[in-house]
Structure formats: C-alpha cells, structure tokens
Amino acid sequence: MMVMERSFKYLDERLGTASLARKTLRKVFPDHWSFLLGEIALFCLVVLVFTGTFLTFFYNPSVKEVIYDGPYEPLRGGHVSAAYDSVLRLSFEVRAGLLMRQTHHWAALVFVAAIVIHLCRVFFTGAFRRPRELNWLVGIVMLFLALGEGFTGYSLPDDLLSGIGLRIFYSVTLAIPVIGTWATYLLFGGEFPAGDIISRLFVFHIMLLPALLLGLVGVHLAILVLQKHTQFPGQGRTERNVVGKRLWPEQTFKSISLLLFTTAVLALLGGIAQINPVWQYGPFEPFNVTSPAQPDWYIGFLDGALRLGPPWDLNLFGFTISEVFWPAVLFPGIAFGILTLWPWIERRFTRDRAEHHLLDRPRDAPVRTGIGAAGLMVFFIMFLEGGNDIFGVLLYVSVETITRILQWGLLVAPVLTFLVTYWVCKSLKRTHLRPAQVNAGVRLSRSASGDYETAALEPASEELEPSSK
Amino acid sequence: MSDSDQQGSERVDVDRQQGHGPANRQLTDDQRKAGRSAGIAFAVTVVAGVGLFVVYFSGGQNQLEGILFAVALGGLGVGVGIWANRLLDAREVVEERHELTSGPAGRQAFEDALAAEVGPVLGRRSMLVKLLAGAGGALGLALLLPVLSLGPAPGNTLKVTPWARGKRVVDEEGELVTLGSVPEDGFITVFPEGHEGAADAQALLIHVRPGSLKLPADRLAAVPEGTHVAYSKICTHAGCPVGLYRAENQSLLCPCHQSQFDVADGAKPFFGPAARPLPQLPLGVDEDGVLVAQGDFYDPVGPAFWDMNRGKR
Numbered sequence: 001m002m003v004m005e006r007s008f009k010y011l012d013e014r015l016g017t018a019s020l021a022r023k024t025l026r027k028v029f030p031d032h033w034s035f036l037l038g039e040i041a042l043f044c045l046v047v048l049v050f051t052g053t054f055l056t057f058f059y060n061p062s063v064k065e066v067i068y069d070g071p072y073e074p075l076r077g078g079h080v081s082a083a084y085d086s087v088l089r090l091s092f093e094v095r096a097g098l099l100m101r102q103t104h105h106w107a108a109l110v111f112v113a114a115i116v117i118h119l120c121r122v123f124f125t126g127a128f129r130r131p132r133e134l135n136w137l138v139g140i141v142m143l144f145l146a147l148g149e150g151f152t153g154y155s156l157p158d159d160l161l162s163g164i165g166l167r168i169f170y171s172v173t174l175a176i177p178v179i180g181t182w183a184t185y186l187l188f189g190g191e192f193p194a195g196d197i198i199s200r201l202f203v204f205h206i207m208l209l210p211a212l213l214l215g216l217v218g219v220h221l222a223i224l225v226l227q228k229h230t231q232f233p234g235q236g237r238t239e240r241n242v243v244g245k246r247l248w249p250e251q252t253f254k255s256i257s258l259l260l261f262t263t264a265v266l267a268l269l270g271g272i273a274q275i276n277p278v279w280q281y282g283p284f285e286p287f288n289v290t291s292p293a294q295p296d297w298y299i300g301f302l303d304g305a306l307r308l309g310p311p312w313d314l315n316l317f318g319f320t321i322s323e324v325f326w327p328a329v330l331f332p333g334i335a336f337g338i339l340t341l342w343p344w345i346e347r348r349f350t351r352d353r354a355e356h357h358l359l360d361r362p363r364d365a366p367v368r369t370g371i372g373a374a375g376l377m378v379f380f381i382m383f384l385e386g387g388n389d390i391f392g393v394l395l396y397v398s399v400e401t402i403t404r405i406l407q408w409g410l411l412v413a414p415v416l417t418f419l420v421t422y423w424v425c426k427s428l429k430r431t432h433l434r435p436a437q438v439n440a441g442v443r444l445s446r447s448a449s450g451d452y453e454t455a456a457l458e459p460a461s462e463e464l465e466p467s468s469k
Numbered sequence: 470m471s472d473s474d475q476q477g478s479e480r481v482d483v484d485r486q487q488g489h490g491p492a493n494r495q496l497t498d499d500q501r502k503a504g505r506s507a508g509i510a511f512a513v514t515v516v517a518g519v520g521l522f523v524v525y526f527s528g529g530q531n532q533l534e535g536i537l538f539a540v541a542l543g544g545l546g547v548g549v550g551i552w553a554n555r556l557l558d559a560r561e562v563v564e565e566r567h568e569l570t571s572g573p574a575g576r577q578a579f580e581d582a583l584a585a586e587v588g589p590v591l592g593r594r595s596m597l598v599k600l601l602a603g604a605g606g607a608l609g610l611a612l613l614l615p616v617l618s619l620g621p622a623p624g625n626t627l628k629v630t631p632w633a634r635g636k637r638v639v640d641e642e643g644e645l646v647t648l649g650s651v652p653e654d655g656f657i658t659v660f661p662e663g664h665e666g667a668a669d670a671q672a673l674l675i676h677v678r679p680g681s682l683k684l685p686a687d688r689l690a691a692v693p694e695g696t697h698v699a700y701s702k703i704c705t706h707a708g709c710p711v712g713l714y715r716a717e718n719q720s721l722l723c724p725c726h727q728s729q730f731d732v733a734d735g736a737k738p739f740f741g742p743a744a745r746p747l748p749q750l751p752l753g754v755d756e757d758g759v760l761v762a763q764g765d766f767y768d769p770v771g772p773a774f775w776d777m778n779r780g781k782r
Contacts (some may be wrong), residue, residue, distance in 0.1 A: 271535005
C-alpha cells in the first residue's frame, strides 16, 4: 500500500494525474450486451498483437528457394520458399509455435466478425447519427484496415491456397480501368509472381496497417470518451444524460473478464481447432491449384461475387474493361461507398440534423433497417456462392445450378428482404411494446439496515403514433 | 443480464457520491458465497497454469497447451466476472451530458487566436501565401517520385510470354514432349524449354479424339495430327491455373470460379464468369518428333487489362 501511495504522489506531483484519474474512474458507461461487441474486437486486436509479435520472431518473408528438411515427412526434400519453410518450422519445431499461429489466425477471423457485428449494431440502432458521424468514418476505415490485415497476413505463408488468392487479387487490381496495369506493377513489383510481393505484404502486415489501426483505435476511443456513449431509451434516460455503471470498478471488472474470456476462447480454438494447415496445401507453384478453394470468411463475398459475375468484358475505343471489373471493383466500390457515406445519405432523406444520444431500436426506423437487412442479404448470397463447389458436393447439385439460383437470388432476395423487414418493423411498432415496459415490474431496493422495499415501476412513457391508415 | 443488476440498486448522480469508500461493511451470505466461487475459479487458474509449465517442459503438445491456456484464462475470467457481478456495489449512476460545441463565441475566439500573430501577411491572396502553396505542392509531388521505383514500367510484358517460334515443348520436369507423351483424352502442363515453371508460359497440351476439333483452318494447322492442341493454362477471368479437364465433353474447368471452356471450339467459355477463350498456342513437330512452338500464343494470356488490345505485342 505504501508503495502505491508513494508512486501516486510521485506521479501527481509531476503530472497532476490524481484529479484527472479520479474523473476518469467516475465516467459512466451505459450497460447493454450489444455495447460489448466493439470491446471483443479490441480484445482480439490485443491477442493479435501479442501472438503476431511472437510469429515475427520466426517468420522469414523471403521467396528464396530452399529445400525443406524438417520433420514433416511428405514435404521433406521438396523445393519450397524460405517463407513457407519458416512457417512449417514455426508450426512443427517451435514449442507452442503452432498454438500461437493458430490462435493468431482464429483471432483474425473473430476480429473481423466482431467488427462487422459491432458495425451492424451501430447501423441498426442509428448510433452513427449526429454527433457521431466522424467516429462512424473512423470505424469504417478500421474495417478496411482489418480486411487488409487479414488478406496480407493470410498470404504470408506462401502456400498454394494463399498463392491462388494473391493471383486473383492481382487480376482484380489489373482490372481497374486506366491505372490498373501501372498500379499492379507498382504494388507487386512486376508481372506475377514477382519476387518482391511477399516481403512487401509483410511490411504492410506488421508495420503500416497495424500502426494505422492502433492509431485509429486511439482516435475511436478518444471520440467515444469525449462524446460519451449512446444509450437505449428507458426510465430516466434522456438525451441530456448517461445512465449506467462507472468505469471503475464495475465496467473495468467486466471488461477484464471479457478480455479473459475472449482470449480463452481464442486459445481454445488455437489449441483444438486446426486452421489453415498450409502443409496440406503444399508450397505455391504458379501452375498448380487446389480444389475446392475458399478464402477466409470475410473475403468470401468477393470470391462469390467473382463466381456470380456476368461474362461481360467491354471494348471502349480499343481499351478493355475486364469482366472482373463489375463484381470485384465496381460492386465493392459502390457497396462500401454507400456504407461509408451512410450517415450523410440518410440525413439527405430524413433531414434530421438534431443530435441523438438515445438509440433507435431497429423497428423505429423501418426503412433504414430494411435497407440494412437487404444489404446484408446481398453479401450473404455472395458469401454462399463463394462456397458453391462445396455446397454442390454436399447437396448433390451441380455448381452450375447453384450459381444460376444464386444469380436470380441476388436480384430477388434483397428486395424481398427489404419488404419483409419493413413490414415486420411496422408491425412491431404497432404493438407499442417497449422492452422497458415489458420488464417494468417492481423495483426492489434494500436499505442500509437490510430491509427491502418494493415500488411499482411506471411504464416508460410511450408517445402514441398517430394511427395511419 | 444488466436487468438483474439493476435490481437492488439506486441511481446516484455521479457528481454527488463523495465518501463512498471501502467501508468495513458486513458481508452478506450471498457475497460470502460469491467470494468462495471466485476463489475456486482463481484456484482453477493456478492448477491450469502449473499444467502449462508441465506440458511445455515435457516437450509441448498443441491441443493440451490450448486447452490448459483456455482453462487458465477462463478461470480468471470467471473469477473476475463473479467479482464484477456479485461482489461490487452494482449501482446505476447518472451522469449529465455537457454541451459538445464551444459556440460561436468560442469559435471566434479560436480563430482570433489562430490569426492574431501571423497577422496581415496571411491574407488569402497575398503573393507570399501563393508561393507557399506552390512550394508545398512541388515538394509534395517530388516526394511521390520514389513510388515509381516500386515496379518496372509494364510496357508490353503482359502481352508476351517466353514462347517463340522454334521453342521446344517440355513438361514440368523439363523432359521433351513428343506426340507419344500424352495418351488420348489425357493432358499435361507444358512450358517452353528453359522456362520450366514460368507463370505466364504455362500451357495445357491436350490429346483430343481425332476429328473432334472445330477450329478455323489456320488454327487447325497449328494442331499437330489434328489431335494435340495447346491452350494457355491461365484462366482469362482471374488468372487461376485451369486445372481440371473433363474428357467426356472435352471441357476445361477452372476450380477457382468455375469458368468452363470448350476445348473443341477454340476453348471458348460456355459457362461461368470468363469472357474470353483461353489463347491457343500454335504447335508443330520437329524432325526428332518433338513438339515445338510456331510462335507465341495468338492472344495475350490471362485476365484482361486496360490496354491489352492496344499497341503492338
């Protein structure tokens, strides 16, 4: 205790930290399970940084050819790249290396998943509305960085599956009109498979992207603290206050507990759920290919889009627009463009410029919820198509049939999804039920002497909407 | 879960809660029980931690490491979670929001502070400011130049491959390929001699049934015996090696995105996202019976790019 007191005094006399720290400890955060999704993403990032640092001590980003002489029998004596060789050594010879590698990979998958679900929470509750548009942008950029981290990391082992992925990515950048050829050569260092790409991906993966990502995490959280968290409407909650638990001790204990659980799940997956067994895929050779070939889940929609895409290339005054352009350049450009600009797009239609600190429930904004659901359906169909060869085998259906069905599905299902979601939202709204009202019941309070007191809670005030026929 | 926390709590204004210190309160039965559970959870972590030491020093085992690590972390997580939910005075607190904006007066004060010292020189249109902008722009562009060092100029490198007139055909191992190398309905991957494994030169040599090819006369003339036809192995869609051949309908299938090509009809795509046929490689046979190229592929290989049909190859 003495030591702590003295160090507090030391710091406070030099930095004046005590009053600032006290204020911080007293900060209030609303309690809701869905507010923890972003935290899960953050904790995955923590795991990624630690496991990733361990991996860099063994990984060798070089395509120099070496002869594998490690303990994995089927590949012994084969010609492989130094990068691939170092991943095999890391997996089979470094103690706890495989656990670190698999945990890293699982953490990456959960990281992107947590970001996407967190993004959905923010979207469907209208948390991006004024004054939080800037933090929406920061979050979107972090999503892109996370996708970039995923793709670059996945390509590093230089195995056959990731090599194919890199080949497809190269073809996609080639398909960018006007600048595609030059941009591709600058990025890859020449015609595929130019020798520089693995070491460049490594620099992106362990330096550029993580530095940006961690910096933006700081910005994201700083803005959150500055603006205070949003909250769901309920008793005593207004646009002018925050009702919740304090940062210390309740929220801190909960967050530490969540950090430990997240890490525990990732470690368990890393231990018992094999992932990316690159020794089974074999080393990359530009004239070999694996089948079936699926990327990590978050790239699945893009692979599916490529499979669904129409075989249309265009000749414009002698210049060529590739058939890859529509599904892999234009579609993501439009989809992610709409996502990025959504706060401003929505404002154009609602003309709502007010500050919002109370969240919508999804039903409160049926059009937004419907559009969001339709958008998710588009991505879901593309994701399904990304596994069409696997489903074909499982369902005894030809990939041609699956592709045709999903091509029609892509045209029809999002519209249906919008209509059904819109209708469900409207119906739910008509019930006039609010969760606070359903759960109202009684309030039980205990006095210092241990007596209990009960008081009936009045239902949350509900503004009746004018009955529109 | 937060609903149950709210029971038995009172709302307190965050700014008025001085003196809420670690008073020596009596523990309730529930708290004592919770303390015991948390203690057990922490003990589990100790045991799992010791287990990790044992596993690591006895040679390591991935599954055990993962399970023990998860148990150790999970025990700690359960303990801290119990602490958070049942041992802490979980009361709901209200904090007022403060106005985010500084208001027009605040902004004006900031602008004044920003401009006050630099003063009259910083007029928007002054020559000095224009020159400063020019200097910044020139330096910025100059700093971009090293980006050009990152790769060679594309030139026509995407349009040509190492195949050329007279190049002998070899397989992956560099063995010369003759008419007898491939059985009927079979296929192999071939390269120009000296370029084994070259990504852009890879081609499929397919031995089709006699008379099954429907090619124009000049293209058919580049198919030895009318049965040994060669196409680029790089999918014209997204560049994957087109690795699957179905002899019964003489079609090639790309395993990445399922584009399918009709081998008999000039490898034209008939299903899937590819828009262009796989370029044909003109072949002949030399006096030793070895297959030789009569030139490069008829068209640029691989996926489309902006200027693929511009300029000379």
